[in-house]
Amino acid sequence: MSESGSQEPRGAANGNGPAARAPIPPVGNKVTVVLGAQWGDEGKGKVVDLLAQDADMVCRCQGGNNAGxxxxxxxxxxxxxxxxxxxxxxxxxxxxxxGVVIHLPGLFEEAEKNERKGKGLIEWEKRLVISDRAHIVFDFHQAVDGVQEQQRQEQAGKNLGTTKKGIGPVYSAKAARSGLRICDLLADFTQFSERSVYKSLAQQYKAMYPTLEIDTEGELDRLKDYGQRIKPMVKDGVHFMHEALHGPPKKILVEGANAALLDIDFGTYPFVTSSNCTVGGVCTGLGMPPQNVGNVYGVVKAYTTRVGIGAFPSEQSNEVGELLQTRGKEVGVTTGRKRRCGWLDLVLLKYAHMINGFTALALTKLDILDVLPEIKVGTSYKVDGKTIPHFPANQEVLQHVEVQYETLPGWKSDTSAARSFEELPENARNYVRYIEEQVGVPVKWIGVGKSRESIIQMF
Incomplete structure (x- = not known):
């Protein structure tokens, strides 16, 4: 206290006033996020490929090899x-x-398969970094996935339509705190194997599913080899991401797997995946703060598709759906299953925007609609004759909503050669503008074919 009884300002130095506060650290680099806005298969890979040509770093934040x-x-x-x-x-x-769950044999099989196709994966092992906190998908997780699907079919008459890649079981193990991570595999393999950490987990599943066949020793031998191969790629993911965000300027791209309506919390539960594939999964799946999220691009097909079972309000189980399936070559990359097809659903798209806050949309496969004389767009849902203002959480309700459609004129001409918005037919331009106005989000890209060149950039 001073003689007058007043207290000196904390941090004052030699009467020159309060000491300067520590500088507030900069936000750092912003990441660009690409997410699916429907039930997946929207063409995210194409948009990511376009943006990755100018990127320094590309990240996966969730899911496993159930996505394609x-x-x-x-x-x-x-x-x-x-x-x-x-x-x-x-x-x-x-x-x-x-946030990604990794089946190590699947990782190397995928890389080697793509390597054989040409010069696409140049020195990929030197350019891949894997978080040490990522959980491992074991062969028995995949076997359990198949057994669970069979049990659902036998007990309830229907299954979830999973890819049987072990994704649900490994995320379940993660939540139950019995999973094993990349850091466990690399820290002490003796403890991992001989002291029964892995074997204990395998026995838990064996006890739950007595018919399950597990080649414990064989998988351990393979895991030891894979562990040696990935060791140079593994880093502390949180530190690695922090350095990327706060080091020299970088263009960082995040590609989401699956899509908004397959999110474990916000999707059409229970017919969903087991991870958060909306924007919140970016932060939890990479170990980065929300302030570093920049643009969030939603990828939406010019119509709607879904693989497997579950509610699909705008589905067309008729000649329109068949035409979309055939023209769009709608077959799952991972499963080889035909995709169910229907009209574009704006209720669904607005719901995805509420959750993710899209800054712009990529509208893909516009060319698939080229032959249609008219195009319908789902604009609202009715339940018991009354329009509802939200996207229903309950599957039974969603199964029985009555979709209200707006009918727009088609353009009946080939758009695949268009490389600017002005080159599109007038009704195709009107279709794009209608989507923008209804959702309240600008369309930044329009896809009119499969190749890198078959995309129109709006701004």
Whole structure:
């Protein structure tokens, strides 16, 4: 206290006033996020490939090899499931974050398959970084996935339509705190194997599913080899991401797997995936703060598709759906299953925007609609004759909503050669503008074909 009884300002030095506060650290680099806005298969790989040509780093934040991205380069089609599809750019560092679940044999099979297709994956092992906190998908997780699907079919008469890649079981193990991570595999393999950490987990599943066959020793031998192969790629993911965000300026791209309506919290539960594939999953799956999220681009097909079972209000189980399936070559990259097809659903798209806050949209496969004389768009849902203001959470309600459609004129001409918005037919331009006005989000890209060149950039 001073003689007058007043207290000196904290941090004052030699009577020169309060000491300067520590400088507030800069936000750092912003990441660009690409997310699916429907039930997946919207063409995210193509948008990521476009943006990755100018990126320094491309990240996967969630999911496993149950998702599939297709990229076409020089007429060669590359399929990605675990690897970030942006890795096809030889100048990109690819990062698999802690939110991803990794089946190591699947990772190497995928890389080697794409390597054989040409010069697409140049020195990929030197450019891939894997978070040490990512959980491991074991072969028995995949076997359990199949058994669970069979049990659902036998007990309830229907299953969830999973890819049987073990994604649900490994995320369940993660939530139950019985999972094993990349850091466990690399820290002490003796403890991992001989002291029964892995074997204990395998026995838990064996006890739950007595018919399950598990080759414990065989998988351990393979895991030891894979562990040695990935060791140079593994880093502390949080530190790695922090350095990327706060180091020299970088263009960082995040590619989401699956899509908004497959999100474990916000999707059409229970017919969903087991991870958060909306924008919140970017932060938790990479270990980065929300302030570093920049543009969030939603990828939406010019119509709607869905693989597997579950409610699909705008589905067309008729000649329209068949035409969309045939023209769009709507077959799942991972499963090979035909996709169900229907009209564009704006209720669904607005709901996805509420959750993700899209800054712009990429509208893909516009050319598939070229032959239609008229095009319908779902604009609202009715339940018991009353329009509802929201997207229903309950599947029974969603199964029985009455979709209200707006009918727009088609353009009946080929759009595949268009490379500017002005080159599109007037009714095609009107279709794009209608979507923008209804959703309240600008369309930044329009896809009119499979190749890199078949895309129109609006701004």
């Amino acid at each position: 991205h297709t990229v076409v380069v020089d007429s060669v089609e590359y399929d990605f499931h675990l690897l970030p599809s942006g890795i096809i750019n030889p100048n990109v560092t690819a990062f698999i974050g802690n």
